[in-house]
Amino acid sequence: MTGPILIIAHITLQEGVRKKAVLGGVLLAAAFLALYGLGMYFVMRDLRVPEGFVDPDVFRDAVAGQLLASALNVAGMLTALVAIFTSAGAIATEVEQNTLHAIIPKPLMRWQVLVGKCCGLGAMSAAFAIVTTLALLSLTWIFAGFFSWSSWQSALLLGLLGILLTCVTVCASTLLSSLTAGVTVIMLYGLALVGGMVEQLGVLLQIQVMQNIGVISSLVLPSDALWRMAAQRLDVQKFAGLAGGPFEGFSQPSIFMLAWALMYIILAVLLGVRVFGRRDL
Amino acid sequence: MADLAITTHQLRKVYGDTPAVASLDLAVPQGEIFGFLGPNGAGKSTCVKMLLGLVFPTGGNGTLLGAPLGDRHVKARIGFLPELFRFHEWFTAREFLNFHGKLYGMSARQRKERISAVLALVNLEHTAGQQLRTFSKGMLQRIGIAQALLHDPELIFLDEPTSALDPIGRRLVRDIIRKLKAEQKTVFLNSHLLSEVEAVCDRVAIIQRGEVVRDGTLDELLAARRLLDIHVESMSAAVLERVKSQWTVATSEGNQFTLALDDPADVPRVVELLVTGGADVHHVALRHESLEDLFVRTVDDTGS
Numbered sequence: 001m002t003g004p005i006l007i008i009a010h011i012t013l014q015e016g017v018r019k020k021a022v023l024g025g026v027l028l029a030a031a032f033l034a035l036y037g038l039g040m041y042f043v044m045r046d047l048r049v050p051e052g053f054v055d056p057d058v059f060r061d062a063v064a065g066q067l068l069a070s071a072l073n074v075a076g077m078l079t080a081l082v083a084i085f086t087s088a089g090a091i092a093t094e095v096e097q098n099t100l101h102a103i104i105p106k107p108l109m110r111w112q113v114l115v116g117k118c119c120g121l122g123a124m125s126a127a128f129a130i131v132t133t134l135a136l137l138s139l140t141w142i143f144a145g146f147f148s149w150s151s152w153q154s155a156l157l158l159g160l161l162g163i164l165l166t167c168v169t170v171c172a173s174t175l176l177s178s179l180t181a182g183v184t185v186i187m188l189y190g191l192a193l194v195g196g197m198v199e200q201l202g203v204l205l206q207i208q209v210m211q212n213i214g215v216i217s218s219l220v221l222p223s224d225a226l227w228r229m230a231a232q233r234l235d236v237q238k239f240a241g242l243a244g245g246p247f248e249g250f251s252q253p254s255i256f257m258l259a260w261a262l263m264y265i266i267l268a269v270l271l272g273v274r275v276f277g278r279r280d281l
Numbered sequence: 282m283a284d285l286a287i288t289t290h291q292l293r294k295v296y297g298d299t300p301a302v303a304s305l306d307l308a309v310p311q312g313e314i315f316g317f318l319g320p321n322g323a324g325k326s327t328c329v330k331m332l333l334g335l336v337f338p339t340g341g342n343g344t345l346l347g348a349p350l351g352d353r354h355v356k357a358r359i360g361f362l363p364e365l366f367r368f369h370e371w372f373t374a375r376e377f378l379n380f381h382g383k384l385y386g387m388s389a390r391q392r393k394e395r396i397s398a399v400l401a402l403v404n405l406e407h408t409a410g411q412q413l414r415t416f417s418k419g420m421l422q423r424i425g426i427a428q429a430l431l432h433d434p435e436l437i438f439l440d441e442p443t444s445a446l447d448p449i450g451r452r453l454v455r456d457i458i459r460k461l462k463a464e465q466k467t468v469f470l471n472s473h474l475l476s477e478v479e480a481v482c483d484r485v486a487i488i489q490r491g492e493v494v495r496d497g498t499l500d501e502l503l504a505a506r507r508l509l510d511i512h513v514e515s516m517s518a519a520v521l522e523r524v525k526s527q528w529t530v531a532t533s534e535g536n537q538f539t540l541a542l543d544d545p546a547d548v549p550r551v552v553e554l555l556v557t558g559g560a561d562v563h564h565v566a567l568r569h570e571s572l573e574d575l576f577v578r579t580v581d582d583t584g585s
């Protein structure tokens with residue numbers, strides 16, 4: 001039963017390498033990390049601790065933490081882009097190009113093709129997210145000496161974000177053309193992002209309606225919720241009051257959102273299997 | 282009666298409001314080469330896609346090798362060359378076959394052995410390491426045939442296997458089909474290249490608008506009618522009228538026309554009528570109907 005899934009996952013990865021999607025991802029990550037490393041190095045070199053500040057080390061950690069949180073925000077967006085762009089054609093392109101005509105009549109089931117695609121593409125996006133995040137953490141440690149033991153969880157949560165968006169996009173791709181599928185998921189992602197901001201503001205201003213909007217948008221797509229959990233695991237909130245900045249994390253998604261994200265992945269795959277299982281090719 | 286490799290019972294597919302396949306009843310015996318003919322858009326490919334699980338029938342059912350459609354174990358015994366194939370172009374020919382071998386569930390050793398065998402069969406050994414994107418259409422069609430035969434299937438569907446091939450490639454495919462027949466495989470051949478079908482098929486079905494309008498063994502279908510090709514000069518209209526009143530004119534073009542005879546014994550009477558009517562007879566030849574004649578006649582009769 002897992003045989004065909006692994007075969008499909010394998011050629012999906014192979015295709016990623018051959019079509020240079022993987023190379024593109026590596027270059028993207030390398031450019032981003034180089035910029036971050038350079039930025040962190042110069043900030044730390046030229047940082048002046050304000051007069052009257054009691055502990056200069058705490059101030060340095062606070063600045064580094066804010067930079068790291070900003071970078072993690074960008075890493076989340078890059079992960080989303082990688083996941084969505086690599087998966088938008090997963091089924092749609094194969095249908096348009098009739099490549100499935102030679103595959104579906106083989107002794108395998110349609111759901112195995114879809115799950116295999118999700119595994120291969122999900123592995124790519126998750127690897128991108130995890131490696132990028134771990135590299136960010138390393139650079140922060142090297143140049144700023146800032147480190148938190150819970151931050152490995154940030155890497156995993158961002159990896160989960162990649163898998164979530166991959167599975168949602170593959171699901172959309174069973175029904176829509178590649179372009180439409182990609183645009184649809186980007187719009188959902190943007191909606192969740194804005195919803196998350198509204199929620200933060202709602203907490204700050206203590207307006208319940210705004211907080212509810214955030215929760216609802218996280219139910220629609222828990223991508224921003226995952227990112228915020230990842231940011232929390234960086235352990236930079238304690239400095240929020242010191243350095244200020246947009247990532248102060250007033251409210252943290254409950255563990256329920258993590259469960260919802262996992263369930264969301266399963267539901268997206270099931271829906272994709274159902275649609276793809278009934279489609280004429 | 283031999284076992285049936287393929288049966289369909291009132292198989293039907295409707296896209297929107299228009300039926301692509303109206304109601305199809307087929308019975309293909311095992312070990313035969315079956316020609317599935319029909320004009321463009323008659324529903325040939327749709328029918329094959331329904332049999333192979335690519336398209337879901339609106340109604341009816343069928344069996345392959347005795348099992349209902351979609352049986353996974355039977356799928357391992359079937360080979361298929363799709364019509365509008367595009368394979369993953371970034372594969373080399375050998376990788377491509379290796380991938381499909383894995384999908385068939387073949388072991389590494391079986392794959393190694395069979396890949397070399399089928400590459401030789403379709404004459405592509407020298408390009409085994411080349412990416413498919415560099416292949417011509419004819420080469421792609423041949424690698425597609427190699428893919429369909431890789432696991433030594435019992436039942437092979439070929440949807441327009443020679444559409445992109447040059448005469449040499451066509452001969453190659455014809456030889457492959459004959460070889461399959463010698464190995465007692467069943468081949469379901471979709472085509473509108475009638476001379477090829479005529480050269481290899483045991484049995485044909487002609488379909489139009491998704492319904493079988495004629496079927497049978499090639500021999501019995503072509504033996505049903507005799508054609509008499511005639512070339513005459515200076516024939517009067519009166520003589521022509523008398524010919525027409527007794528026999529059917531199948532085709533006519535200038536001084537040449539072809540009569541359809543139910544009884545070959547009529548030939549002397551035709552000639553006598555022409556000669557006594559004062560026509561100069563240059564050429565008379567009796568022949569069997571060709572598949573093309575039969576096809577055109579069938580499709581004309583039932584069309585419009």
Ligand SMILES: Nc1ncnc2c1ncn2[C@@H]1O[C@H](COP(=O)(O)OP(=O)(O)O)[C@@H](O)[C@H]1O
Pocket residue numbers: 280296300301302319320321322323324325326327328
């Ligand atoms: N996916 C589809 N959607 C709508 N109509 C289709 C589709 N596929 C085939 N058809 C129609 O069904 C008919 C039969 O097509 P097809 O089976 O490809 O014919 P053939 O292979 O005999 O040339 C054609 O009229 C075609 O336009």
Ligand SMILES: [Mg+2]
Pocket residue numbers: 325326327364
């Ligand atoms: Mg066709």
